[in-house]
Structure formats: structure tokens, C-alpha cells
Amino acid sequence: MRSWTESLRFAFQPVVNLTTSGVAGLEILARPETGDILAEARRHPELDARLAVSALRAATRRETLLPLYINVFAGTLADLGGLRPLHDAVRETGRLPWEVTVDIGPPYTHVPHRALLDAVAGLRGQGFRICADGVGDGDLPLRLLADLAPDLVKLDASLLARPAAVRAMRALCDELGGLLCVEGVETEGQCAAALAAGAQLAQGELFAPPARLPAADVYVPPRSSGFVAAPRSGPSVREFVRPAALLPASASAGQVRALLTGSPDVSGVLLVDRTGVPVRSVHRSRFLLSMSARYGHALYADRPAAKLGDPPRTVGVDATAWEVLDVVAVGDRGRASDDVAVVDAYGRCVGVVHLADLLRALAETRVEEAAGLNPLTRLPGSDVITEEVDRRIAGNRVFALSWLDIDHFKKVNDGAGFAAGDELIRTVGRALHQAATGVTRVGHIGGDDFLVLADPEALEPLASRLLDAPWAAAGHPVTLSLATVLCVPGSVADHRQAAACLTPLKKAAKALDGASWVLGRAGLPGHEIRRGGEGTPQRAECAVVEPGRG
Numbered sequence: 001m002r003s004w005t006e007s008l009r010f011a012f013q014p015v016v017n018l019t020t021s022g023v024a025g026l027e028i029l030a031r032p033e034t035g036d037i038l039a040e041a042r043r044h045p046e047l048d049a050r051l052a053v054s055a056l057r058a059a060t061r062r063e064t065l066l067p068l069y070i071n072v073f074a075g076t077l078a079d080l081g082g083l084r085p086l087h088d089a090v091r092e093t094g095r096l097p098w099e100v101t102v103d104i105g106p107p108y109t110h111v112p113h114r115a116l117l118d119a120v121a122g123l124r125g126q127g128f129r130i131c132a133d134g135v136g137d138g139d140l141p142l143r144l145l146a147d148l149a150p151d152l153v154k155l156d157a158s159l160l161a162r163p164a165a166v167r168a169m170r171a172l173c174d175e176l177g178g179l180l181c182v183e184g185v186e187t188e189g190q191c192a193a194a195l196a197a198g199a200q201l202a203q204g205e206l207f208a209p210p211a212r213l214p215a216a217d218v219y220v221p222p223r224s225s226g227f228v229a230a231p232r233s234g235p236s237v238r239e240f241v242r243p244a245a246l247l248p249a250s251a252s253a254g255q256v257r258a259l260l261t262g263s264p265d266v267s268g269v270l271l272v273d274r275t276g277v278p279v280r281s282v283h284r285s286r287f288l289l290s291m292s293a294r295y296g297h298a299l300y301a302d303r304p305a306a307k308l309g310d311p312p313r314t315v316g317v318d319a320t321a322w323e324v325l326d327v328v329a330v331g332d333r334g335r336a337s338d339d340v341a342v343v344d345a346y347g348r349c350v351g352v353v354h355l356a357d358l359l360r361a362l363a364e365t366r367v368e369e370a371a372g373l374n375p376l377t378r379l380p381g382s383d384v385i386t387e388e389v390d391r392r393i394a395g396n397r398v399f400a401l402s403w404l405d406i407d408h409f410k411k412v413n414d415g416a417g418f419a420a421g422d423e424l425i426r427t428v429g430r431a432l433h434q435a436a437t438g439v440t441r442v443g444h445i446g447g448d449d450f451l452v453l454a455d456p457e458a459l460e461p462l463a464s465r466l467l468d469a470p471w472a473a474a475g476h477p478v479t480l481s482l483a484t485v486l487c488v489p490g491s492v493a494d495h496r497q498a499a500a501c502l503t504p505l506k507k508a509a510k511a512l513d514g515a516s517w518v519l520g521r522a523g524l525p526g527h528e529i530r531r532g533g534e535g536t537p538q539r540a541e542c543a544v545v546e547p548g549r550g
Helices: 037-043 045-061 074-080 084-092 113-126 142-148 157-161 163-176 188-197 253-262 284-292 296-300 321-329 355-372 382-394 409-416 418-435 456-467 495-510
Strands: 008-017 023-032 068-073 100-105 129-135 152-156 179-183 201-203 246-248 268-272 278-283 314-316 340-343 349-353 399-406 441-446 449-454 471-473 476-478 480-487 516-521 527-531
Touching: 008 045, 023 037, 023 045, 037 045, 045 068, 045 074, 045 084, 068 074, 074 100, 074 113, 084 100, 113 129, 113 142, 129 142, 142 163, 152 157, 152 163, 157 163, 157 179, 157 188, 163 179, 163 188, 163 382, 246 253, 253 268, 253 284, 268 284, 268 349, 278 284, 278 340, 284 296, 314 321, 321 340, 321 355, 349 355, 382 399, 382 441, 382 449, 382 495, 399 409, 399 418, 399 456, 399 495, 409 418, 409 476, 418 441, 418 449, 418 456, 418 471, 449 456, 456 480, 456 516, 456 527, 480 495, 495 516, 495 527
Parallel strands: 023 068, 068 100, 100 129, 129 152, 152 179, 179 201, 246 268, 314 340, 480 516
Antiparallel strands: 008 023, 008 201, 268 278, 340 349, 399 449, 399 480, 441 449, 471 476, 516 527
């Protein structure tokens, strides 16, 4: 009888970066010819660990340079306390731990959470990256997901039918510092839905089916002209990371030349020390030009490649695209096309970014932001605020959502003229923008209505600056009304519920004479009058609607 190692084969399926349309890595899938070895591995942690090592060795035999995603059951990590055999195998095969993502899969039920978290901490200490798989279609509790703080979260494509859930998971990933991937994508419609909901990565039959040979090319549908990405204040560099071609710092010029000539898509090579920290950057064109010069091969082939390299340009994994451009701008203009290495908290290389990817995305972001600005005040519309509300809800943060408007604005327009009314709106918008400090966000819904999203401690100074100032339109005095709902974790499920709580508070503020401000708390009856009354608590029910309704 043949052993399981003789009857087992592995297939490779690309994980695709939806921003760059490139392959971000390869998931290695076990394909037994007979039996159900995965069911056995679920029951026997030692077998599951051996499968992980076999998957790594299968990828090594294919000589792929791409980062790898290796599947392991959550119970295996908890029972074994880590994956020491995988770490040893990574070193033996010449790969680096930070080129490997441990794809943790369900079931999570009955898995000791403390033991799992300790094992994940150990894997991180060794340099491995962490992925939470089967989210949305498995049994992974949200609390455990937040405690795991994975570098990647994989959602099942069935959740694309509930885009609000996908957007909420993207917001949670942003808070945790991870990326969002949708797996099982089979149609262009699902791909478009994943993009619209904010997913940065995807995998599935649409891009490339699992195959015995690693795929270098994948199909990614072009973005439709009507596509508008989720609003972003500044794209994270995580969205643009491409796999890096890494060699030891001691590599010879001949070794670098062999890698570059054998991999035409590689734009450069990073030479790293034993811990994975980049020490030199070798640019493809400059290097090959030196090697192809007269006597170049004879002079350099056996010498350290570092002699033909430059100091690496690096940015942290939490940097924004704008910060990458700052790094490029202050350097040698002759190196403008060099890749920028992305490093983790330990300085280890996790990938590279290409300048062309950043410039393209930043240009798209500028166009999208401009399209969403109110033409009168140049403030963003409600979409930017509601996205940030959902992000703060997903992050279990306390926040205050406020609605500001001009009292009796129709009378202002009728009495002073629309030009005076427009100028008043512009002036209020400028004052609101100037009063917004720190993480406070402001938006112009339309007409004389504005939204403010702030931390509770920022409310009083902002309200004083706006409500206590004298306002006038063509000599006619006017006042402002402010309604605020304070939301604590668990009080609202999404921005729709928060907005519903604002409706009765706005009516209460408008019912007061002069400049007014009322403050309510989501889920609780009554409100407090901060301006425009005696300060006596009044009753104003918070109307909460079910998610997806109203």
C-alpha cells in the first residue's frame, strides 16, 4: 500500500492583488488521489503539520519566487503550540519566513483560544505572516478575529450578496492593520462587487484555477468606467505590495544575473541579511547594463552583487502612498524607477512597491475625491462620513455624529437673495473645515446641511466656535442649529442607525429659538440641551432601524 506522501499532489492557486492586477502569492492546496487526508489532518495535528511542510517542499521544487500561503487548521496550532517543523523547512529550502503566510482555517469551535493566540504570537516572532481563512462562512468569533489581528482576512464570495457586511469587514481590517481578500470569485460581477466593497485581494476560478504549475499570468477584468472605489484619505502601501525577489547579501553578481535573466518580470533584486533586512538594492536595467559592458561579466560575475547595488529605499508597512512618494522625491533622480522595499516592524522585507502603481492609484483617488466634493464648499459629501462611521463602529470606538444647518435658510434666500445664501453656506463650510482638528471629519450633504464626525472631547470647542460666532447674510442675522448623537460600542450597528438617531434630535434643535445644540445618546431616550434652552433634559426617542432598511 502506498503511503499518503506517494498519493498526494499539490495544486497552486494565485492570490491576486486587485489594485495592481498582479499575483500577490500562491496558495498551496493538497490534492490527494485517494482518501480524505484533510479530514485525517483535522483530527491529527502532527499529520497537518507534515502536510504544511510537504506543501512548502512542493513549492520549492517548482522554483517559484512568489510568496506562499500554506494552510493549517486552527486546532493544529493550538495543540502543537506552533509549527516548528515548518520553520525549519523554510530555512532548509532557502526561503524566508516572512515570504510565507500561515493560512489558519476552521473549525475554531472547541479550539482553546489562549493556546491558539500564543501559537500565533510564536509564528509572528519567527517572521511568518498570518491569515484568517473561512471568515463569514465558518465559526470564527469576531472577538477571536480581533485578537488574532491577522495580516489578511479571507471572506467567502457568498458574502458579496451582503455588501454592507464586506464593507464592515474592510473597516475592521483597516483598524487591525490587515488586508481583505475575497475567495471563490468565479464571475466578473463578483470581482466588481469585491472591488466596490473595498476588497484589496481576491482568488478564484475567474483569475486562475488551481493548477499543478504555479501561474505567472492571471486574468483580471478591467475596471468599468463607472467604478468608484471606496473613499480613502490616503491609500495604504499595503494595497500595492508586490512580491520581492530576495537573495542573501553574499550573493554573487552571477547569481543575480541568473535570477534576472530567468525572470523577465522581475524589476530588481533586494539583497537581505540573515534576518531579512534589506542591505542593498539591485536595479535590473543598471545591473544588466554593467554586466553586458565590455569585460563586464569577467569583472563582476564572481564578485559580490552588492558592489553593483545601491542603498535600499524602504518604507514601513503602515506607510501611505504619499509617504512612499516622499521617499522617492528626496533621493537621486536617477533612481526614480527603483522599487521601494516595504518592511515590517523588525525591518524585514515583506515586498516591494512600484512607483507606477502608486502614481496610477493616486491619480484615480484625486479624480474620485474631486467628483465627490460639493461644488459650493469643496467639502466631501455624506459618503466619506458614513464610510468613516462604519469604520469606527467596526473598531468599537466611541464617536459623536452631528448634523449642522442654518436656521430658516429659505427665508435667508428669499430675503437676501440666493447669492447671499450661497456665500453664507461657503462661509459656514470654511469655518467648519477650520474648526475640524485631529480625526474630526466634516462633510456637506447639500443645501445648508452639514455632517460632523468627531471624538466626544472635540465637540465643545467646535460647537463654541460655530454657535457662539455672529452670522449674517447681506446684513440679516442668522443662527445655526446643531444636533449630536453620541454612539458607544454596541449602541448602533451601522451608519444608517446612527443617522436615524439624529433625525429626532435635529427636530428638537430646530424647535429651539436662536443658536441651538442638543445632544442625545444612541439607544437611550431623551436629550440634553447644550444651547438654546435651560439645559433641562427633554424626551426625543432615538429611532433605530434594522440594517439594510429605511
